[in-house]
Every structure is written in structure tokens, then in C-alpha cells.
Amino acid sequence: MLELKKGSEQGPHILIVGGGTAGWMSALLLNQQLSEYGVRVSLMESEQIGTIGVGEGTTPYIRQFFSAIGLSEREWMSECQATFKCGIRFPSWSDNPEHGSYFHPFYSGVDKEPGEAFFVNANLRRRGQMAEAQPDRFFLAHYLASQGKAPKVPDNAFHLDYAYHFDAGLLGQYLKKVGIQRGIRHRLNTIDAVRRHPSGDIASVITADGEAVAADFFIDCTGFASKLLQQNLGVPFCSFADNLLNDSAVAIQLPRDYEQVLVSETRSEALSNGWAWRIPLIRRTGFGYVFSSNYQSPDQAETELRRYLQVGDEIPARRLSMKVGRVEKHWQNNCLAVGLSQGFIEPLEATALMLVQFTVERFARALIKGSPEHCFNQEVNRMFDGVRDYIVAHYKTNGRQDTPYWRDNREQTPASDRLQAILDTWRTGAELEPVLTEMESELVYFRPSWYCLLAGSGLLPDVPAQPCVGTPASYAERFFRPLAERFTDQTDYL
Ligand SMILES: Cc1cc2nc3c(=O)[nH]c(=O)nc-3n(C[C@H](O)[C@H](O)[C@H](O)COP(=O)(O)OP(=O)(O)OC[C@H]3O[C@@H](n4cnc5c(N)ncnc54)[C@H](O)[C@@H]3O)c2cc1C
Structure with missing residues (x-):
């Protein structure tokens, strides 16, 4: 464990190996969060081995990253060709025309009342009554997203949750520029080997020129290769290939x-x-x-x-x-893996950079508090497994019959006990809220996301034609359409 002392001028040296998005996000966050302990952060990347060059969608959590490191939204967005993201639309996940497409919105306070009406409708529908259970029109984000609005109003009267899309290559260059300006030492070298102390800790990494570069702690951001944590320290990889078929x-x-x-x-x-x-x-x-x-x-x-x-x-x-899964331990000895080197869950909900940010924030907190590695590892594993369950749910609820791929995804892939409990509760029409509340500490996605996915994908019983009960979607639309008009077009805003 690294010893941190507030106010120290010569704190420990952390060497990050890898200059992809994970490497530079780690460098900037650690530099910002640990500078008062005198921690020195440097980053080494290979000129020969490129970055993966994809990873352009995000979740709202990333806004905390940009604000934590003090970057102006307007500035970084314009440098990275970025646009706003209000949610994800899922067309064609079912053959049933009633469920031809649905939207997973980023939920905000303004959705509370219409959102509740949608939850009630979905519950009525799954208990066999006819009610409008298609989520889109009950959430403001659907209107903003389809009309190309920025989630911003001129008078700042509403604060909405939103995320971004950006050019991964440009973001990498931008973060590198900021990192170097902030004093993060940057070197171009390929790591060929690793030298260890008798304790098992990494003593130094050996570059292709034969130079030994020592540090107190090493962050492995070498992508799927995981040069330090998996290849050298031999930390096992838990594959999710049985649950998630895409590779x-x-x-x-x-x-x-x-x-x-x-x-x-x-x-x-x-x-x-x-x-x-x-x-x-x-x-x-x-x-x-x-x-x-x-x-x-x-x-x-x-x-x-x-x-x-x-x-x-x-x-x-x-x-x-894609190598889909996660390592057993993200932090072992004096090495932490971040990014693709620690694991990857396929990009359906664009969660990879969220996991990067979560890992680094929790690591910095663990160092400051002196918390043990195993608690940190459990916490990060819970996050990975929570994301996995939500992604698997998209496949298990698909309503396509056209290929063995879709049938196998629905019928053959295992679900975790947690996910199975959610799906079973939903199907039987029993109350879902107590189940979600009981699992709260292990879930990454909450009630609006589960309802939008389960109702939107069409995991609902067939109901004979009858008049609708519940709240019509037109009620929410009457409220949201004029509201959406007040938001600025993103082409004007950016
Ligand atoms: C198809 C696909 C779609 C994706 N979509 C999304 C998305 O929408 N949203 C999202 O958040 N994420 C997405 N991701 C994941 C995202 O691309 C990565 O999480 C992100 O780019 C971070 O990658 P990285 O920095 O871990 O690895 P990389 O980009 O692979 O960087 C690895 C770095 O390590 C260096 N390196 C490697 N070996 C050595 C060595 N021996 N010595 C020195 N340096 C070395 C390389 O030079 C490079 O700088 C997607 C991934 C895939 C595969």
C-alpha cells in the first residue's frame, strides 16, 4: 500500500503505462486528486502500438470527470467534435411492430411525474390490462434527442442529465495536451519486460531500449494486452463469453x-x-x-x-x-489495471469509460483512506457485474425470431441470479420495486432504466383488444413538446 502524507513535497511516483483514453483519464484524475500528497504522475506509451481508436459514446457519469479536472465543456467539446447525448434508441430488437423501437432516456427530475405514469402503465400492462407501456413519449430526453436539441435552456431553468459523443482520437490528443501542460511527465517507449521485487511487487518496467524505469506504483493501461497485470502478475481473467456472445x-x-x-x-x-x-x-x-x-x-x-x-x-x-469479461482483481501488489486491460463489457450502453472513471476515483479514495485492496476489488467487480447484467438483459428480452443468434441470446445464455430475479419478478407481474431496492447496492442501473428496457423491448403479455387504462402517452406529450421547444438546437449551441 502506498503511504500518502498530506503536504508532502516528494510523494510516491505513479507510472501509467499506456496512452489511450484510459491512460490519460487516469493520469489527469490522479494528478488532480493526489497532488496535495506530492504524488508524481508520469505516463509512458508506445509509438509502435496504437490505441484502439473507438469508444465515442458515454454515460452521464463522465460529466463528473470533466468537471473534476476543471475542463470547460465548450472548449473540450469543440476540440473533440463532440455532440450531446440524451439517451440511446434501440430499433429492431423485436419482430413485433408494437415494440419496433424504444428509447432508453437519461432520466432527469423533470421526468418524475410523467415517468411515474409510465411505470404505473407498464405495471398495468404486465398484469394483463391494456395500457400504453412504450416508454419514449413519457420522457423529455426522447423529444430532445430526436429533434437534435442540446440539453440546455437559455435561462438554465432545467438541469438535465446528459452525456456526450466525441471523436476518440481527438479526445485522446486533447487530454494528452492538457496532461502535459499540467506537468504530467510523458515518455514514448515500448515496454518489453517487467522486473519484480522478491515481494512480487513490480520494481521497474524495461523498455525496448533496455532502460529500467522504476516507480512506486504502476497503472496498466496497455489495452487488451494487459502487459503488466495479466501478462506479468498473472491475474486471472473471468470471461463473460457465456453471457455475452459478441466478440x-x-x-x-x-x-x-x-x-x-x-x-x-x-x-x-x-x-x-x-x-x-x-x-x-x-x-x-x-x-x-x-x-x-x-x-x-x-x-x-x-x-x-x-x-x-x-x-x-x-x-x-x-x-x-473484443475480449469480454473482467480480471479477478483490478489491483494486485503495486499494480492497478484500468481500461481494456482490466476488462470490457461490449459497448451496447457505452459504459467502458464510466468503468475507467469509477475505478480511478475509487482507487484514489482507497489510497487516501488507506482502505484495503480487497474491498476496492470487490467494489469494482460489483460495478462490472452490474453493468454486465443490464447488458445481458437486452439480449434476454429480445423479440427477434429471424436467426439462431437471437434465439440463443434469449434462450441459451445464462443470467446471474440477480438478473434472473428481476426478469422473473417482471414476468409474473409482482412488485419490482422491492426487488430493485433490495439489490440496490449491487445495481448500476435503477428503476427508470429497468422499466424502459423491460417494457420497451416488449417483455409484456399479449392482451386482447380492449380500451386502454392508465395515463395516455399524449398527456406527457402535451407537457413535453412545448417544453422541448425551449431547448436550443445543438447545432446552434456547439
Ligand atoms: C468495438 C468497440 C466499441 C467501443 N465503444 C465504446 C463506447 O461507445 N464507449 C466507451 O466508453 N467505450 C467504448 N469502447 C471501449 C473504449 O474503446 C476503451 O475503453 C477506451 O478506448 C480505452 O482504451 P484503453 O486506453 O484501455 O486501451 P487502448 O486505446 O488500446 O490504449 C492502449 C495504450 O497502451 C499502449 N501500450 C500497449 N502495449 C504497450 C507496451 N508494451 N508498452 C507501452 N505502451 C503500450 C498503447 O500504445 C496505447 O497507448 C469500445 C471498444 C470497442 C472494442
């Missing part, structure tokens, strides 16, 4: 279509053997098809994505492999 992706970037509204939402549309993201940026749109190579070859996936986008071979595509 590959193919990505294509296209120039922005200026005829279309610049929507403030990610679109995650189900295709034959996976789903395709659509992430709108200021000058381009990022697309990618996340799929399982056990059901479809990369060639077939690329062909399907090109057909979906109506683009030919003249537009380049990138193919990526």
Missing part, C-alpha cells in the same frame, strides 16, 4: 449528412447477428456492427454493414476483436 466489431466512418437533423442520441439497431451503433459527431458519423464470430464471419458482417449503410468498398472499414 467482434467492424467500424466505418462516414461524413456527416447535413440534410439530416444532428440527433442528440446514439442509435443501436439490431441486425441479423448483432447490432449496429450510429454515433453522430459534428463533422462525421461513426458506425459499427458488433457481432458474434460464432454466428457470422467478419466478411459477412462487413458485407451486412455495408449493405445497411449503402456504401461500397471505397469506404474503409476497421475490424476489431
Whole structure:
């Protein structure tokens, strides 16, 4: 354990290996949170080994990162071609036209009353009564997102939860520039080997030129390679491949279509053997098809994505492999893994950078408080497993019959006990709230997200035609449509 002393001028040296988004986010956060203990942060990255170059969607949690390190939203957004994100739209996850598409909104205080009406409707519907249980129109974010609004009103009368989309390459460069300005020492070197103390701690990393670079603590941000924690310290990896079948992706970037509204939402549309993201940026749109190579070859996936986008071979595509799961321990000896080196859950809800931020914030807190590693590791594992359960729920509730991929996802993949309890409770029509409350400390997603997913995906009984009970969606729409008009178009705001 590192000894920290407030006011110390020569605190411990933390060396971060890896200069992707995880490396620079870690460097800036630790530099900010531990500087009063005299901690020196440096970062080493390889010129030969590139960054993964994807990761352009986020969750609202990332706003705390930018504000913690004191970056102006307007400045970093304009440098990174960033746009606002009010939620995620999920088209084609069911064959049933009644559930053809649904929206997962970022929930805000203004949604409280219409949101409650939606929860009541969903409960009526799952107990066999006809009620409007499609979430979209009950949440303000749906209107803002589809109309391309920034989640901002001129008089600041509302504070909404929102996230961002950005160009991963530009964000990496921007964070690096800020990090270097703030005194983070930056070196270009590839690590070939690691030297250990008899205690098992890492003493130094050995560069390709044979130089030994020593530090008191090492942060492994070397991506899927996990050069330090997995390769050298031998920390085991717990695969989630049984729960989450996707292991590959193919990505294509296209120039922005200026005829279309610049929507403030990610679109995650189900295709034959996976789903395709659509992430709108200021000058381009990022697309990618996340799929399982056990059901479809990369060639077939690329062909399907090109057909979906109506683009030919003249537009380049990138193919990526994904190792889905997490390490058993994120912190072992004097090494912490952050980012892809600690694990990855497929990008359906764009949670990877949230996990990076959570890990680093909790690590800094553990160092300051002197909390034991095993408590920290449990906490980070709970976070990974909570995200996994919510992602698995999307697949288990899918309503597609077209391919074995979708049927297997629904019927063959195991769910954790926690997720199974949520799904069983929902299906039987029993009260969901006590179950969610009991699990609160282990859940990452809360009531609005679960209701939107379970009702939106169509996990509802068939109900014979009858008049609707509950609150009509038009009631919420009458309230939200004029309200949405007050928000600024994001093209004007940015
Ligand atoms: C298909 C796909 C879609 C994704 N979408 C999202 C999304 O929407 N939202 C989200 O939050 N996340 C997403 N992610 C995850 C996201 O891309 C990563 O979490 C994020 O980019 C951080 O990556 P990283 O820094 O851990 O690794 P990398 O970007 O791979 O960086 C690794 C760094 O380590 C260095 N390095 C490696 N080996 C050595 C060595 N031996 N010596 C020295 N340096 C070394 C490299 O030079 C590089 O700087 C997605 C991932 C995939 C695969």
C-alpha cells in the first residue's frame, strides 16, 4: 500500500503505462486528486502500438470527470467534435411492430411525474390490462434527442442529465495536451519486460531500449494486452463469453449528412447477428456492427454493414476483436489495471469509460483512506457485474425470431441470479420495486432504466383488444413538446 502524507513535497511516483483514453483519464484524475500528497504522475506509451481508436459514446457519469479536472465543456467539446447525448434508441430488437423501437432516456427530475405514469402503465400492462407501456413519449430526453436539441435552456431553468459523443482520437490528443501542460511527465517507449521485487511487487518496467524505469506504483493501461497485470502478475481473467456472445466489431466512418437533423442520441439497431451503433459527431458519423464470430464471419458482417449503410468498398472499414469479461482483481501488489486491460463489457450502453472513471476515483479514495485492496476489488467487480447484467438483459428480452443468434441470446445464455430475479419478478407481474431496492447496492442501473428496457423491448403479455387504462402517452406529450421547444438546437449551441 502506498503511504500518502498530506503536504508532502516528494510523494510516491505513479507510472501509467499506456496512452489511450484510459491512460490519460487516469493520469489527469490522479494528478488532480493526489497532488496535495506530492504524488508524481508520469505516463509512458508506445509509438509502435496504437490505441484502439473507438469508444465515442458515454454515460452521464463522465460529466463528473470533466468537471473534476476543471475542463470547460465548450472548449473540450469543440476540440473533440463532440455532440450531446440524451439517451440511446434501440430499433429492431423485436419482430413485433408494437415494440419496433424504444428509447432508453437519461432520466432527469423533470421526468418524475410523467415517468411515474409510465411505470404505473407498464405495471398495468404486465398484469394483463391494456395500457400504453412504450416508454419514449413519457420522457423529455426522447423529444430532445430526436429533434437534435442540446440539453440546455437559455435561462438554465432545467438541469438535465446528459452525456456526450466525441471523436476518440481527438479526445485522446486533447487530454494528452492538457496532461502535459499540467506537468504530467510523458515518455514514448515500448515496454518489453517487467522486473519484480522478491515481494512480487513490480520494481521497474524495461523498455525496448533496455532502460529500467522504476516507480512506486504502476497503472496498466496497455489495452487488451494487459502487459503488466495479466501478462506479468498473472491475474486471472473471468470471461463473460457465456453471457455475452459478441466478440467482434467492424467500424466505418462516414461524413456527416447535413440534410439530416444532428440527433442528440446514439442509435443501436439490431441486425441479423448483432447490432449496429450510429454515433453522430459534428463533422462525421461513426458506425459499427458488433457481432458474434460464432454466428457470422467478419466478411459477412462487413458485407451486412455495408449493405445497411449503402456504401461500397471505397469506404474503409476497421475490424476489431473484443475480449469480454473482467480480471479477478483490478489491483494486485503495486499494480492497478484500468481500461481494456482490466476488462470490457461490449459497448451496447457505452459504459467502458464510466468503468475507467469509477475505478480511478475509487482507487484514489482507497489510497487516501488507506482502505484495503480487497474491498476496492470487490467494489469494482460489483460495478462490472452490474453493468454486465443490464447488458445481458437486452439480449434476454429480445423479440427477434429471424436467426439462431437471437434465439440463443434469449434462450441459451445464462443470467446471474440477480438478473434472473428481476426478469422473473417482471414476468409474473409482482412488485419490482422491492426487488430493485433490495439489490440496490449491487445495481448500476435503477428503476427508470429497468422499466424502459423491460417494457420497451416488449417483455409484456399479449392482451386482447380492449380500451386502454392508465395515463395516455399524449398527456406527457402535451407537457413535453412545448417544453422541448425551449431547448436550443445543438447545432446552434456547439
Ligand atoms: C468495438 C468497440 C466499441 C467501443 N465503444 C465504446 C463506447 O461507445 N464507449 C466507451 O466508453 N467505450 C467504448 N469502447 C471501449 C473504449 O474503446 C476503451 O475503453 C477506451 O478506448 C480505452 O482504451 P484503453 O486506453 O484501455 O486501451 P487502448 O486505446 O488500446 O490504449 C492502449 C495504450 O497502451 C499502449 N501500450 C500497449 N502495449 C504497450 C507496451 N508494451 N508498452 C507501452 N505502451 C503500450 C498503447 O500504445 C496505447 O497507448 C469500445 C471498444 C470497442 C472494442
